[in-house]
Amino acid sequence: MAEAHAYGLLAEFDTPEALLDAARRAREDGYRDLDAFTPFPVHGLAEVLDIRDTRVLWLGLAGGGFGFALALLMQIGTNWSYPLDVGGRPVYALSAFAVIAFELTVLFAALFPAIGMLALNGLPRLNYPVFAASRFHLASRDRFFLCVRAGDARFDPEQTAQYLGRIGARTVELVPA
């Protein structure tokens, strides 16, 4: 199969330790376009694959700021538009606005990262090339997959497959694009 039509090679491992080990060796041997698929978050995998992304956390901060500003603007704005004098109490009562300001801060600090997490992950995307792999359903069960994508400079269907076998893969499968 020509390289252009392949998504990559999917190598299966039995344990997270084996996956971590293989991923580390593949990085050392010059592979860069790697991904991994695991049934649960594997501690240290992101470091090994050199994935760094803190945008979700920043979205949380942005959401909090947005919610807080929105709540204050809403409460001050409505009281400005229709000032109600209740027994001489202050119209712009920041202490009375605190509860809703807090609630909306939390609400948007939760919504932004939750929606942002899906958006950054490219979800929803109901189909994806790796789903075509015959053993991929095990990635949500108890198997750990390392994927060398076809875009990698060192990618070669045969040699990379042999290489993956050498570093301990139980099975190696070519995933069509």
Add this chain to the structure above:
Amino acid sequence: MAMSEAPILPRDQSLGDVTDQLARIPLHFPTRRRWLIALSLSMLLLTLFAVSVVVLFTRGVGIWGINIPVNWAFAIHNYVWWLGIGHAGTLISALLLLMGREWRNSLNRFAETMTLFAVVCAGIYPVLHLGRPWYLYWMFPYPATMGVWPQFRSPLEWDIWAVLTYLTVSVVFWYVGLIPDLGAARDRARRRGWQVFFGVLSLGWRGSAVHWLRWQQAYRLLAALAVPLVVSVHSEVSLLFAAGTIPGWHSTIFPAYFVLGAAFSGFAVVAMIAIVIRSLFSLKNLVTDDHLDILGKVLLATGLMTAYGYVFEFFDAFYSGEAHEIQTVHDRIAGAYAWIYWGAIVFNFVFLQLLWWQWARRSPLVLFLVSTSVAIGMWLERYMILVTSLYRDFLVSSWGSYTPTFWDWSIYIGTFGLFMVPFLLIIRLFPVIAISETKEVLHEEQAEASHG
């Protein structure tokens, strides 16, 4: 993250078996008949709720026993009670996640589900109590032609934002935690219908390393937000009371007292659900006796903290030296509603003392009965706080009494249907225990054992 604790899950199970066991529950539902019986009974209760609400809407809140002076009763009493039950779900899933307590992983999914519908049951009460609930939308700032905006300085307005935020964040937290498990169920599904159902809901989750990284960040952030939310929602509820000068309410202990009482009743209901679910779905390998043991300890601890609130009420009244405060304490222990007060003491604290013994905590039957008694006890306590404070305040001329009517009871009993029907549907359709999180703990324990 793995602390040097005793393992909570039996180590001799494989990750694959755990996945298959949990994914099989929705796909090949094991206890069809018992589930159907439970669902039918819950549907009956839900029907009772619907009928009562229709009657309420057509005839008004006069069908309830509320009057002057007791103008708040079942509606707010049950609101506080249901909301309190909801809080334990969030505490289990959020607080314990942040603290790295592995035992939460077997309980968090159904505890969160419990939270969702307990909050729905709670949230419906202030709406019903509005009198003219069809004007609910007046609570929201919409550009009305009348030019009137909602009054944001009013505690009633705080309520709606607090409850809606709590509900929304709980739903988001629940769903984000569920996505990887929906993916696992999709991969196990053989029938087309289930494949489509889980396929669509899992949004194409594939467990990629970068997905997990962002998922963990989002999940933990949500947990970190949910914890202050729990405390704020119930403190806010208690502020509605404490901000009034009614004797028995006007106390600084209220926010803490309410939040702890909420956790107390909520953990009791979590224990009840855990016991039922583990026996119904044969999940003793995942919800172990150790889990029950811990739940028992938490129940005992939160119970003793609640007891401190009771003691403080006496202290508060006598330390203030205010005649009306002291009178209210006297009314509680020896007044017309003394049986409520003593009922709360007995149901909350007397049977609870059994949990000092390990055999009682590890016995599903004993723990279930104690938990039931706590749920009843906390219900009585909320009744006591409301009614015994209101029925006799400052002026003898405004003393009265309160008796719940049939419709008070029917709506309350009906909310069990409102809680149970969606809860039963969820445990029918989704994995009841968090698959990926359970596997993570199991793997950590196994790795720890093999490294010595």
